[in-house]
Amino acid sequence: MNLNELSILSLYSAMGVYAFAFIAFAIDLARRSSAVDAAVDAAQAGTRAGAEAGARLAAEATGSAAAGSGGTTTLTRISTRIANDAATPYGRSASLRVGVSLTVLAWALHLAADVLRGLAAGRVPWANMYEFAMTGTLLIVTVFLIVLTRADLRFLGTFVTGLVLILLGIAALRFYVEVAPLPPALQSVWLVIHVFVASLGTGFFALGFALSAVQLLQFRRESLVAEARATRLRFVATLPSSATLENLAYRVNIIGFILWTFTLMAGSIWAEKAWGRYWGWDTKEVWTFIIWTIYAGYIHARATRGWRGSRSAWLAIIGFSAVMFNFGIVNVFFKGLHAYSGL
Amino acid sequence: MATLSRPSDHYDSRPAGSGDAVTQPRLGSAGWLRWFWRQLTSMRTALFLLLLLAIAAVPGSLVPQRSSDPNGVTQYFANNPDLAPALDSIQAFDVYSSAWFSAIYLLLFVSLIGCVIPRTKHHLQALRAKPPKTPARLARLSGFTARDAPAGTDAQAAIESASGLLKAGGYRVARFDNGPEVSVSAERGYLRETGNLVFHSALVGILITVGFGSGFGFSGQRVLVEGQTFVNTLLAYDSFNPGRFFDDASLDPYKLKLDDFDVAYETKNLKAFGQALDFTADVTVTPRGEAAKPGAVKVNGPLRTGGTDVYLLGNGYAPTITVKDPDGTVVFTDSIPFLPQDANLTSLGVVKVPDGLKKQVGMIGFFYPTQAEAQSGAYFSSFPDLEYPLLTLNVYAGDLGLDEGVPTSVYSLDTDKMDALATRTTTVKPLELKPGETQQLPGGLGSVTFEDANPGAKKGDFSGSVLRFASFDIHHDPTQGWVLLFAVLVLLGLLTSLFIPRRRVWVKAIEQGDGSVRLEYAGLARGDDPALEAAVADLADRHGAQLPAAPLAPAPDQT
Numbered sequence: 044m045n046l047n048e049l050s051i052l053s054l055y056s057a058m059g060v061y062a063f064a065f066i067a068f069a070i071d072l073a074r075r076s077s078a079v080d081a082a083v084d085a086a087q088a089g090t091r092a093g094a095e096a097g098a099r100l101a102a103e104a105t106g107s108a109a110a111g112s113g114g115t116t117t118l119t120r121i122s123t124r125i126a127n128d129a130a131t132p133y134g135r136s137a138s139l140r141v142g143v144s145l146t147v148l149a150w151a152l153h154l155a156a157d158v159l160r161g162l163a164a165g166r167v168p169w170a171n172m173y174e175f176a177m178t179g180t181l182l183i184v185t186v187f188l189i190v191l192t193r194a195d196l197r198f199l200g201t202f203v204t205g206l207v208l209i210l211l212g213i214a215a216l217r218f219y220v221e222v223a224p225l226p227p228a229l230q231s232v233w234l235v236i237h238v239f240v241a242s243l244g245t246g247f248f249a250l251g252f253a254l255s256a257v258q259l260l261q262f263r264r265e266s267l268v269a270e271a272r273a274t275r276l277r278f279v280a281t282l283p284s285s286a287t288l289e290n291l292a293y294r295v296n297i298i299g300f301i302l303w304t305f306t307l308m309a310g311s312i313w314a315e316k317a318w319g320r321y322w323g324w325d326t327k328e329v330w331t332f333i334i335w336t337i338y339a340g341y342i343h344a345r346a347t348r349g350w351r352g353s354r355s356a357w358l359a360i361i362g363f364s365a366v367m368f369n370f371g372i373v374n375v376f377f378k379g380l381h382a383y384s385g386l
Numbered sequence: 387m388a389t390l391s392r393p394s395d396h397y398d399s400r401p402a403g404s405g406d407a408v409t410q411p412r413l414g415s416a417g418w419l420r421w422f423w424r425q426l427t428s429m430r431t432a433l434f435l436l437l438l439l440a441i442a443a444v445p446g447s448l449v450p451q452r453s454s455d456p457n458g459v460t461q462y463f464a465n466n467p468d469l470a471p472a473l474d475s476i477q478a479f480d481v482y483s484s485a486w487f488s489a490i491y492l493l494l495f496v497s498l499i500g501c502v503i504p505r506t507k508h509h510l511q512a513l514r515a516k517p518p519k520t521p522a523r524l525a526r527l528s529g530f531t532a533r534d535a536p537a538g539t540d541a542q543a544a545i546e547s548a549s550g551l552l553k554a555g556g557y558r559v560a561r562f563d564n565g566p567e568v569s570v571s572a573e574r575g576y577l578r579e580t581g582n583l584v585f586h587s588a589l590v591g592i593l594i595t596v597g598f599g600s601g602f603g604f605s606g607q608r609v610l611v612e613g614q615t616f617v618n619t620l621l622a623y624d625s626f627n628p629g630r631f632f633d634d635a636s637l638d639p640y641k642l643k644l645d646d647f648d649v650a651y652e653t654k655n656l657k658a659f660g661q662a663l664d665f666t667a668d669v670t671v672t673p674r675g676e677a678a679k680p681g682a683v684k685v686n687g688p689l690r691t692g693g694t695d696v697y698l699l700g701n702g703y704a705p706t707i708t709v710k711d712p713d714g715t716v717v718f719t720d721s722i723p724f725l726p727q728d729a730n731l732t733s734l735g736v737v738k739v740p741d742g743l744k745k746q747v748g749m750i751g752f753f754y755p756t757q758a759e760a761q762s763g764a765y766f767s768s769f770p771d772l773e774y775p776l777l778t779l780n781v782y783a784g785d786l787g788l789d790e791g792v793p794t795s796v797y798s799l800d801t802d803k804m805d806a807l808a809t810r811t812t813t814v815k816p817l818e819l820k821p822g823e824t825q826q827l828p829g830g831l832g833s834v835t836f837e838d839a840n841p842g843a844k845k846g847d848f849s850g851s852v853l854r855f856a857s858f859d860i861h862h863d864p865t866q867g868w869v870l871l872f873a874v875l876v877l878l879g880l881l882t883s884l885f886i887p888r889r890r891v892w893v894k895a896i897e898q899g900d901g902s903v904r905l906e907y908a909g910l911a912r913g914d915d916p917a918l919e920a921a922v923a924d925l926a927d928r929h930g931a932q933l934p935a936a937p938l939a940p941a942p943d944q945t
């Protein structure tokens with residue numbers, strides 16, 4: 044068995060373990076729902092706690108603009124408050140712990156697959172679609188695991204493992220190519236820098252996307268509760284308040300934005316070296332620019348009265364959709380100088 | 387609190403008051419102008435224009451663009467004869483220089499400038515101003531903490547030490563005495579706003595350099611066969627696109643000779659067999675009045691010389707073909723660049739012999755560096771290097787159409803007014819030549835020779851038998867360095883403005899009726915600042931720890 048075959052084996056194993064992690068995380072979400080049901084039953088069984096909780100949530104929802112002015116700065120301090128401001132407190136279920144452990148295991152296999160592919164090719168493992176997908180998803184999980192050490196975002200496990208599984212599945216089935224040497228056009232340090240930073244930025248954008256999506260769900264729940272109406276997706280009650288989610292999403296997204304800004308610049312420097320101009324509105328350049336502009340819009344929206352909260356969250360969601368489009372559709376179906384998908 | 391002179395719809399500014407022009411019905415033209423300006427420089431407009439710009443950029447990726455893919459545009463017109471002209475009329479093939487795209491980004495930048503100038507003015511003032519007076523009640527501010535100072539603490543000394551701590555933490559401080567209340571007001575993070583202003587100004591810088599600067603440069607293309615020399619003058623270019631303000635006289639006439647074009651192809655890894663591994667153009671550069679020096683141009687490694695950047699864009703084979711009349715007199719000899727048609731360098735080229743033979747002769751040649759035969763009998767190349775080279779020539783005689791004054795491409799042959807002498811459909815089949823071979827032209831016109839560029843080689847070694855050509859792009863862009871500088875400023879400004887917290891912190895010491903001292907701490911975020919409360923708590927802890935150690939008179943008698 045050669046290195047590349049080992050890499051493939053390792054990758055398929057990682058996908059298997061990710062699948063189990065996904066199931067564990069999904070079970071955790073289900074348990075959250077029942078925990079919420081239990082809390083509601085307990086509340087209805089006599090005390091006025093339910094009404095109070097509702098009132099508190101209403102205050103939370105309307106006060107979110109004020110409370111929401113936290114934001115930026117030091118990643119290292121990503122709030123300790125986060126665990127505490129869920130409407131229904133919820134500890135860490137066994138399945139959540141299993142999910143995280145399996146994710147770490149899958150990540151290690153994934154890393155091995157990536158490194159082996161690099162060794163098999165004798166170069167960085169990100170020179171065609173298959174390899175981008177493998178390294179990009181590895182970085183998504185890496186960013187997730189690192190952020191976990193600073194903030195309790197375990198509830199995003201279903202999303203992260205699910206996304207990574209889908210992407211790896213597509214990569215393995217549709218994008219697979221044999222190990223090949225780098226064509227002269229890709230022989231550059233800028234391949235190492237530009238593509239790596241772009242993938243890392245994608246990792247942050249993915250988390251930001253998930254946080255923004257959950258923020259929208261949470262906001263909806265908070266509004267329904269404030270109007271004393273029934274909510275669906277009950278597990279959302281165990282997650283941080285929409286204001287906290289918004290702040291977290293913002294911090295994760297601006298790191299992604301900075302990395303993307305760097306990607307754009309590094310790409311231009313490389314384009315100058317390879318094609319003799321730093322910017323030429325090639326399709327891939329166009330989409331990198333579009334993504335950058337959408338996220339610049341997101342940052343502005345966060346600072347614009349009337350746009351904080353849900354509207355800016357939608358921009359983050361559109362931004363990440365554009366990132367995925369750029370990777371999956373533009374690389375494969377659009378014509379341009381960046382014809383390196385290897386397909 | 388004083389605002390940061392941000393647009394009135396910035397979430398951190400006070401809601402627009404009665405002065406909000408939107409609600410004022412009767413406005414003079416000056417009023418309207420001011421209203422318009424206020425709208426244009428509002429956050430909402432900036433946001434709207436940014437998103438509009440993102441949307442407007444999309445069509446350019448769906449439809450081929452003249453600037454990056456002119457052939458694609460031609461193709462598009464051929465494929466969509468009805469749609470294409472309509473799209474063309476809305477500049478869909480020139481999106482990024484179109485009136486509508488330009489209008490969006492110009493408006494955005496006017497808005498940006500209108501936004502940055504007042505903020506810069508305000509920021510310069512803020513940089514010189516003292517931190518604002520301590521608010522009367524701190525209790526309503528972020529991270530409010532109240533503590534009783536250890537007995538015997540002196541209010542003045544406590545504030546002195548707090549102020550020292552704050553200064554050491556990079557705060558600008560001001561002390562305020564208000565009877566029994568002594569306080570220090572501190573502010574830090576001016577760099578945040580500086581970073582933001584640098585970021586936005588650098589964006590303007592990029593736009594201006596790109597907009598103006600590109601007019602001063604040029605780009606040109608030139609194909610060189612191994613052994614040929616190019617002199618950097620206008621006439622030597624195959625094509626030349628000067629910027630609007632470019633002065634031809636500024637070309638530095640250095641000489642560039644292509645000595646050798648080196649290629650390497652994968653032969654070990656069968657799954658990537660024939661893939662290119664390396665292209666290197668070994669050149670000799672002779673600057674005017676200086677000694678020649680060797681250089682190299684690679685795909686990702688341009689050669690920077692004589693104020694220009696030389697890029698390697700393409701390469702291929704340039705078979706040397708000699709045509710003689712029936713007496714054996716050479717009427718034509720040249721190395722002709724053949725255009726590669728596929729990854730294994732099946733190449734297509736045209737030979738035109740206008741003079742010296744009975745009739746004008748044109749030939750369409752296919753060159754296969756490693757010739758192989760498909761089942762259908764068609765030839766193809768199975769490897770891009772010279773393993774088993776073969777040249778086939780379709781021969782035509784008649785009028786080459788060169789005398790009509792219409793410029794014709796050296797890469798195409800118009801056979802309308804010519805007779806086919808040797809093609810797949812004539813009785814005489816296309817001529818087939820290996821390097822060094824000669825064949826007779828049909829009809830006794832003469833002979834054609836495919837010259838071997840390396841006649842001394844061992845039999846069966848064709849590696850040097852055909853010359854190669856390299857196509858170079860030669861550019862001069864005086865703005866590149868500036869754009870890079872502004873881009874770096876953009877990044878630095880972004881980092882400072884997103885990661886440096888701007889905050890105000892107050893420490894107040896209040897002498898109580900009983901002579902004890904109560905200490906209060908609080909902060910105020912200016913912009914996103916998640917760590918504010920932790921910072922205030924940390925300050926209170928450190929200050930508390932310092933107090934007993936401060937040179938205070940110990941309380942006289944403690945019972």
Ligand code: HEM
Binds near residue numbers: 427583
């Ligand atoms: C070319 C268009 C623009 C781009 C790409 C852009 C991008 C950005 C980015 C990335 C940020 C966050 C980084 C930072 O704080 O420095 C930002 C912040 C900001 N921009 Fe812009 N901007 C543009 C135009 C404008 C315009 C026209 C205005 C004025 C209306 C404006 C006002 C602001 C303000 C006030 C902030 C600070 C937001 C805050 O307080 O967090 N920008 N911009």
